[in-house]
Amino acid sequence: MKVYADNAATTKISKTALDAMMPCYTEIYGNPSSLHQVGQEAFHAVRDAREMMAKCLNCDTDELYFTSGGSESDNWAIKGAAHLMAKKGKKHIISSKFEHHAVLHTLNALEKEGFEITLLDVYENGLVKVEDVKNAIREDTALVTVMYANNEIGTVQPIREIGAVCREKGVLFHTDAVQAVGHIPVDVKADNIDMMSLSGHKFHGPKGIGALYCKKGIRLPNLIEGGAQERNRRAGTENVPAIVGMAAALKEACDNMEENTKKLVAMREQLINGILKIDASRINGDRDHRLPGNVSACFEGVEGESLLLYLDLAGISASSGSACTSGSLDPSHVLLAIGLPHEVAHGSLRLSICEENTPEQMDYIIEQLPPIINRLRDMSPLWERIQNERK
Amino acid sequence: MEYSEKVMEHFTHPHNVGKIDDADGVGEVGNAKCGDIMKMYLKIDNGIITDVKFNTYGCASAIATSSIATDMIKGQPVSEALKLTNKAVVEALDGLPAVKIHCSVLAEQAIKAAVRDYYDKNGIEYDEAEFHFNEEHHH
Numbered sequence: 470m471k472v473y474a475d476n477a478a479t480t481k482i483s484k485t486a487l488d489a490m491m492p493c494y495t496e497i498y499g500n501p502s503s504l505h506q507v508g509q510e511a512f513h514a515v516r517d518a519r520e521m522m523a524k525c526l527n528c529d530t531d532e533l534y535f536t537s538g539g540s541e542s543d544n545w546a547i548k549g550a551a552h553l554m555a556k557k558g559k560k561h562i563i564s565s566k567f568e569h570h571a572v573l574h575t576l577n578a579l580e581k582e583g584f585e586i587t588l589l590d591v592y593e594n595g596l597v598k599v600e601d602v603k604n605a606i607r608e609d610t611a612l613v614t615v616m617y618a619n620n621e622i623g624t625v626q627p628i629r630e631i632g633a634v635c636r637e638k639g640v641l642f643h644t645d646a647v648q649a650v651g652h653i654p655v656d657v658k659a660d661n662i663d664m665m666s667l668s669g670h671k672f673h674g675p676k677g678i679g680a681l682y683c684k685k686g687i688r689l690p691n692l693i694e695g696g697a698q699e700r701n702r703r704a705g706t707e708n709v710p711a712i713v714g715m716a717a718a719l720k721e722a723c724d725n726m727e728e729n730t731k732k733l734v735a736m737r738e739q740l741i742n743g744i745l746k747i748d749a750s751r752i753n754g755d756r757d758h759r760l761p762g763n764v765s766a767c768f769e770g771v772e773g774e775s776l777l778l779y780l781d782l783a784g785i786s787a788s789s790g791s792a793c794t795s796g797s798l799d800p801s802h803v804l805l806a807i808g809l810p811h812e813v814a815h816g817s818l819r820l821s822i823c824e825e826n827t828p829e830q831m832d833y834i835i836e837q838l839p840p841i842i843n844r845l846r847d848m849s850p851l852w853e854r855i856q857n858e859r860k
Numbered sequence: 861m862e863y864s865e866k867v868m869e870h871f872t873h874p875h876n877v878g879k880i881d882d883a884d885g886v887g888e889v890g891n892a893k894c895g896d897i898m899k900m901y902l903k904i905d906n907g908i909i910t911d912v913k914f915n916t917y918g919c920a921s922a923i924a925t926s927s928i929a930t931d932m933i934k935g936q937p938v939s940e941a942l943k944l945t946n947k948a949v950v951e952a953l954d955g956l957p958a959v960k961i962h963c964s965v966l967a968e969q970a971i972k973a974a975v976r977d978y979y980d981k982n983g984i985e986y987d988e989a990e991f992h993f994n995e996e997h998h999h
Contacts, residue, residue: 772895774919775871782872791895791919800895812892848877849917850899851892 471784472830476671476762477620477648477821478788482714483673489717490675493710501707502698511709518716525723526665527656528682534699535712538679539647540571541692542666545681545703546643547575547614549689550664551584554611554641563605563613565589565597566806569620571666572645573802576614584611595624595754595807603634612641617649617665621790621803621819622754623763625653632661641687647671647679651722652760653730657682664689669711673823674718678711729824733761736822736831740764743835747842749855753807753817764820767809770852771816771845773800779841780818785834790817812851863920864954870924875931878913885981887973890966896922898970900930904978907937914970921953921960928952929967938978941971942990 473481493514499507501515515535523530536542551562564576566588576586589601597615606613613635618625628644635642643664649655650665651672657665663684670676683689695704722729741764744750749769768776773791780787790801791814799805800814820834846852863871880901890897896918903911912934914926929949933941946964950956956964972991979986 770917772918772922775923778871778920810893811895815892815895845917848874848915848923850888850897850915851917853915854892 470830470833472826472833473786474820474822474826474830474834475786475788476823477623477760477819479670479676480673480823481825482670482675483718483721485721486674486714486718490710490714493713497709501709502696511707514709514713515707518712521716521720522680525719526650526682527658529685531700532657532682532685534681534683534703535707536679536681536703537677537708539569539645539666539668539671542668542679542681543569543571543643543645544575545689545692546664546666546683547572547612548579549692550612550641550643550687551579552690553688555584559609559611561585561587561607561610563587563589563602563610563615565591565615565626567591567595567619567621567803568614568616569645569647572614572616589615591624591806593808594758595619595622595803596758597626597631599627599630599634602631603638606634606638606640610638610640612643614643614645617644617646617655618653618760619754619803620648621801622765622807623648623760623821624754625649625758625760628662629660632663635663636661648760651719652726652762654726657684663687669715669718672718672722674715675711678708678715680715725824730761732824733822736826736828737761737764739828739831740820740822740834741766743831744838747839751813753804753809760821762822764822766818766820767804767813768816768818768842769813770849770855771842772849773815773817775845776816776818776841779845780834780837783837783841785837788819788821790819791815861957861959863924863957866928866952866954867921867924867956870927870953871920874923874927876913876927876934877915879915880911880913883913883974885974885976885978887970887975887977889969889973890918890922892917895919896963896966898922898926898966900926900970900974902974902978904938907939909933909936909938909941918963918966919960921956921963922966924953925949925956925963925967926970929964929971933971938975942975944968944971 497510499511501512519530641663645666647668650667665682668679693704744766753765773789777789804814883901884904885902888899899915901913912930916926946968949964
């Protein structure tokens with residue numbers, strides 16, 4: 470059996486999105502900036518896509534800018550807001566310890582420029598406390614940036630409440646909503662969001678396309694200079710097929726969200742219950758405030774990369790936050806941020822499912838996991854030590 | 861990052877997995893914090909390594925290097941086993957990704973630690989230089 474359970478990494482493009490895109494390669498291939506009819510058709514395609522997406526997010530069309538993806542949107546919003554507010558003498562930024570690297574590394578770069586960064590604790594349950602945001606805001610705070618949902622452990626942050634605190638204090642608020650948009654209800658107005666990053670390929674749209682929502686009145690300096698595209702704010706010829714595909718995917722995801730959520734939550738709980746039957750296992754992150762499709766687990770005495778590769782041989786695609794898969798010597802900063810010891814964090818496994826998965830596939834994963842874990846534990850000196858300590 | 865076929869072969873079907881209860885030398889290197897521990901068991905008869913087993917906690921390359929390194933020293937004189945370098949282990953595996961080279965170092969160190977344990981247990985004198993690691997494990 471083949472099971473793709475790495476949807477937080479990327480998703481398969483939906484048929485709806487692909488069908489919407491194809492004519493943009495074969496017929497509507499013009500440049501939206503061209504005044505002739507072929508160009509105007511492309512212009513209209515981009516305009517319609519923007520309208521469609523604005524409706525899904527509850528914003529105005531002129532508050533939505535197409536970018537190359539989540540990382541660009543994060544870079545643009547954070548660097549832009551920082552530089553905008555620095556002119557008013559505000560050089561303090563608040564974020565959380567377990568943001569995506571697109572945010573954390575951007576903040577590192579700003580720190581080198583002289584900005585002061587406060588990274589909030591996310592506690593054992595993987596949730597930022599609204600009180601902590603409130604207490605961290607200072608006179609010179611330029612920006613608060615907290616992710617909507619964590620990419621690794623799937624915890625959903627109290628964004629609306631954090632946004633309300635920022636509004637009250639008059640501080641700009643950005644959220645990296647790459648894992649949330651298309652998966653849980655996101656409403657930029659109700660959620661008090663000033664800027665929001667999103668990425669097409671996380672909700673069955675194409676790769677290499679994303680968007681930044683930027684509330685009217687916030688004059689972010691440009692990140693990409695050049696032509697007059699995106700109302701002079703983001704240069705570069707529009708990736709028309711990708712924009713059209715992303716919009717179609719988002720609409721489909723939002724239209725089916727209620728139904729998908731029910732299905733996903735049932736499968737997620739099925740997986741979690743099966744995993745917790747395995748000796749010395751744990752689920753990471755809050756059990757209630759989490760994405761419908763995210764399961765993050767740790768198995769003691771087992772190293773994540775080995776687990777991941779044995780699962781792959783069994784036809785199951787998953788991911789891990791072990792050092793060996795992060796390309797560094799430390800396990801994922803997310804798992805360390807929620808207080809896991811290194812040796813436990815090394816044994817992490819992330820299964821991220823989508824509505825195309827089936828309960829039978831969940832059964833298959835639950836059936837395949839124990840023998841693989843036992844095999845690895847049988848040859849693990851660490852597991853031997855854990856067993857001896859238990860005695 | 862990509863693993864060679866050889867690495868995948870040794871990872872999926874590792875040789876010499878297990879323990880030797882009456883081992884003549886046992887060596888353990890690495891630590892849980894870094895995500896890899898290698899433990900080698902040697903059976904030595906007349907200066908020849910007649911049997912070798914390993915237990916490893918770690919990634920695919922840690923398991924693969926343990927497997928191939930144990931193959932390489934089985935049946936060899938102890939003096940030859942001490943000459944095994946991490947470089948030879950990497951070559952035997954048709955290469956390792958740069959970030960995984962430390963796993964091969966671990967394999968070399970585990971063998972040396974097991975031999976040293978054998979020497980210590982049997983009161984055999986040795987030259988410290990023989991246990992000089994060719995490359996520091998960078999953990």
